[in-house]
Amino acid sequence: MSYQIIVCGSLVPDPLQTLEPVTGPQGPALKNEMMLPSWLDPWAGHALYEAARLAGQHAGSKVWLVSLGPKAKLQQVMMTVAQKVPFELVALDGSAGGFTDASETAAALAEAILAIPGLDLTKLLLFGGWESASRGAGATLQIVGERLGITDQFQGVDSLTLEADGSLRILERVEGGKHQVSVCSAPPAVLGWATGSLPEPRNNPQVGMANMRGIMPALQKAKPSPVSTGDITFTSVTLPTQTRTTQVIKDASPEQIAADIVAWIKGG
Amino acid sequence: MSILFLAHTEPDGTLAKSALESLAATVQLAQSLGTPFTVGLIGETPGPAADAIATCGAQKFLTVSGPEFSQARYATDAAAAEALCRAAAATLVTAPATSRWNRVLPGLAHRLGGRADTHVTGVGVSNGQPCVSRWFYRQRMEAVFTRSTRPWILALEGGIAAPWQGAAGTAHPDAVAVTLAAPRTQVTGFEAPAADQQTIRPDAELLFVTGAGWTKKQADGEVKVAEAETLIREFLRLSRSSLGSTKSLVDLGGEGQSVLPFLSHLNQIGQTGSTPRHAKGLSTCCHGEEPHTVGWRFIGERRAISLDANCGWARGKADILYVADAFAVMAKVNALLAP
Ligand SMILES: Cc1cc2nc3c(=O)[nH]c(=O)nc-3n(C[C@H](O)[C@H](O)[C@H](O)COP(=O)(O)OP(=O)(O)OC[C@H]3O[C@@H](n4cnc5c(N)ncnc54)[C@H](O)[C@@H]3O)c2cc1C
Numbered sequence: 302m303s304y305q306i307i308v309c310g311s312l313v314p315d316p317l318q319t320l321e322p323v324t325g326p327q328g329p330a331l332k333n334e335m336m337l338p339s340w341l342d343p344w345a346g347h348a349l350y351e352a353a354r355l356a357g358q359h360a361g362s363k364v365w366l367v368s369l370g371p372k373a374k375l376q377q378v379m380m381t382v383a384q385k386v387p388f389e390l391v392a393l394d395g396s397a398g399g400f401t402d403a404s405e406t407a408a409a410l411a412e413a414i415l416a417i418p419g420l421d422l423t424k425l426l427l428f429g430g431w432e433s434a435s436r437g438a439g440a441t442l443q444i445v446g447e448r449l450g451i452t453d454q455f456q457g458v459d460s461l462t463l464e465a466d467g468s469l470r471i472l473e474r475v476e477g478g479k480h481q482v483s484v485c486s487a488p489p490a491v492l493g494w495a496t497g498s499l500p501e502p503r504n505n506p507q508v509g510m511a512n513m514r515g516i517m518p519a520l521q522k523a524k525p526s527p528v529s530t531g532d533i534t535f536t537s538v539t540l541p542t543q544t545r546t547t548q549v550i551k552d553a554s555p556e557q558i559a560a561d562i563v564a565w566i567k568g569g
Numbered sequence: 570m571s572i573l574f575l576a577h578t579e580p581d582g583t584l585a586k587s588a589l590e591s592l593a594a595t596v597q598l599a600q601s602l603g604t605p606f607t608v609g610l611i612g613e614t615p616g617p618a619a620d621a622i623a624t625c626g627a628q629k630f631l632t633v634s635g636p637e638f639s640q641a642r643y644a645t646d647a648a649a650a651e652a653l654c655r656a657a658a659a660t661l662v663t664a665p666a667t668s669r670w671n672r673v674l675p676g677l678a679h680r681l682g683g684r685a686d687t688h689v690t691g692v693g694v695s696n697g698q699p700c701v702s703r704w705f706y707r708q709r710m711e712a713v714f715t716r717s718t719r720p721w722i723l724a725l726e727g728g729i730a731a732p733w734q735g736a737a738g739t740a741h742p743d744a745v746a747v748t749l750a751a752p753r754t755q756v757t758g759f760e761a762p763a764a765d766q767q768t769i770r771p772d773a774e775l776l777f778v779t780g781a782g783w784t785k786k787q788a789d790g791e792v793k794v795a796e797a798e799t800l801i802r803e804f805l806r807l808s809r810s811s812l813g814s815t816k817s818l819v820d821l822g823g824e825g826q827s828v829l830p831f832l833s834h835l836n837q838i839g840q841t842g843s844t845p846r847h848a849k850g851l852s853t854c855c856h857g858e859e860p861h862t863v864g865w866r867f868i869g870e871r872r873a874i875s876l877d878a879n880c881g882w883a884r885g886k887a888d889i890l891y892v893a894d895a896f897a898v899m900a901k902v903n904a905l906l907a908p
Contacts, residue, residue, distance in 0.1 A: 316859065343840070343841045399705045400705065404679065404684060437708075438688065444678075454673075455643070473672075474668065476668055476771060478761065481759055482758045484754065485754040486754070532716050536713040545871070545888055546885065547882065547883050547886070547889070548889045549889075549890045550889060551878060553893065555894070556901055558893055559905055561891075562872065562902055563905045565870075
């Protein structure tokens with residue numbers, strides 16, 4: 302059996318950068334948002350690598366990456382992502398900011414997915430990260446799924462096994478450090494990935510070259526997809542106040558420190 | 570305005586602590602808005618759970634019941650929640666942010682023509698309208714906002730209020746019928762380390778974090794992973810704390826095989842890990858970099874042991890930084906904790 306694996310994923314600011322909220326004409330935004338170095342959203346990245354592995358194991362399968370983000374930034378991020386695994390890019394030109402409304406992003410993504418030539422729901426595995434590192438809502442994929450009429454949905458996925466009988470065996474993160482095991486009889490299904498089990502693939506220039514042949518035209522024809530904060534009215538967006546004054550204890554003996562820590566642990 | 574509080578029962582038929590916390594926050598919100606609220610419960614046999622909260626002040630109790638609702642499964646949970654929201658004609662819906670509800674609430678909002686917000690850490694009232702707070706960019710910044718679309722569905726994070734407490738009674742719930750297509754998904758079970766091997770303990774008072782330093786060459790030029798493993802396991806056993814880790818440490822082994830075998834990505838705290846809630850946190854052999862410490866947003870008192878006096882913890886991220894060898898300190902801690 303072959304699969305059509307569509308991965309929804311966009312870009313997020315490098316987590317090592319200092320982020321500062323500002324108020325822009327369209328509501329809250331990040332200071333110097335367009336200047337911040339960007340990465341592929343980490344959990345969406347895991348989804349992409351898992352997709353590529355599964356596609357590699359099932360002849361005739363194909364992976365698409367559907368990304369809504371500012372075209373110029375998408376191009377930068379794709380320079381690296383393209384070297385990781387084979388995929389076809391579907392690009393949408395709009396804001397990837399965390400304050401945009403998930404339902405608007407989902408509407409744009411669903412429309413782009415439905416326009417993919419040869420889309421076959423009976424083969425479709427809709428992937429993405431279970432949460433973005435920007436909005437952090439874990440909402441977009443579910444709404445895309447609903448728009449495509451897919452009601453077998455899984456979130457916090459760490460493992461997907463495609464069984465010989467066509468069924469899907471899925472492990473989802475649940476409370477208390479456990480995984481819930483589900484079996485879904487067949488595609489289509491929505492899977493929001495957590496970390497999965499694959500390391501980040503090494504850069505492969507050959508894969509990069511093959512991908513870029515499709516990526517550049519995809520970026521050129523990226524549809525303008527203006528997404529906004531929708532019906533949200535923001536009252537405030539603030540950085541946490543740094544209230545802790547760290548006491549640095551340098552010359553205490555291990556015995557003294559241990560006694561201090563044990564008293565602290567035991568104290569109510 | 571009409572408020573619906575949604576909850577699901579646990580496998581033993583009760584409501585989880587997170588559900589009771591969300592209930593308390595909903596009772597408070599309803600009072601502030603001067604609006605009555607309805608309780609909607611889903612589960613195999615949710616009647617006893619409804620009775621347990623019968624005196625919470627809800628004007629009505631609705632239930633969706635049956636064996637197919639014992640499983641945490643999108644298709645059945647979304648259908649049940651949709652039926653409850655329609656039966657209650659709810660304009661504002663609250664639910665605890667459990668993995669089960671997080672899976673369905675955004676899709677549910679779409680079905681109802683509404684909007685959902687997840688990871689809500691606070692609810693309040695401003696100008697007579699509900700408003701919420703939640704974090705953006707993985708706990709980097711906090712926003713307060715409101716929405717105009719209804720229904721508005723809110724997944725409330727654990728710790729949003731003290732759990733609801735009150736007398737049990739008789740709830741007399743109305744059963745809501747749900748028509749289901751035969752589910753294509755079956756929940757077949759759970760995978761977890763054996764109970765005595767489980768290192769993730771959400772209810773623990775203390776989060777104990779291990780960093781990559783435990784596996785690095787020490788002052789004497791030796792790598793002491795076996796000793797690290799013994800010290801960490803012993804501390805977990807004696808303190809009953811929950812084990813968190815940095816990404817660097819869980820990633821070390823690669824290919825899912827950790828250097829410290831009891832660590833997995835489920836233990837990872839931070840940007841691409843979890844953001845647990847504990848009253849206290851003790852970090853060891855960890856540098857306290859921002860992508861890690863954003864996962865400490867909801868940890869109360871914080872202490873760290875690191876050899877590096879200039880690590881991230883020193884810069885306002887911990888209350889106390891002990892500049893010391895964690896191997897030496899933890900050995901003494903274990904000795905003091907031993908019965
Ligand atoms: C996209 C992205 C996402 C990320 N997500 C996460 C995340 O979710 N979680 C996360 O943790 N990181 C994350 N990181 C990585 C993060 O930036 C840091 O690299 C990581 O947290 C460092 O781990 P560490 O502190 O264990 O290791 P190191 O930086 O190697 O620090 C080890 C520390 O141990 C100390 N040490 C060594 N021996 C001893 C001893 N005997 N006693 C006491 N101290 C000792 C050293 O002095 C040092 O301070 C992410 C990075 C990126 C780019």
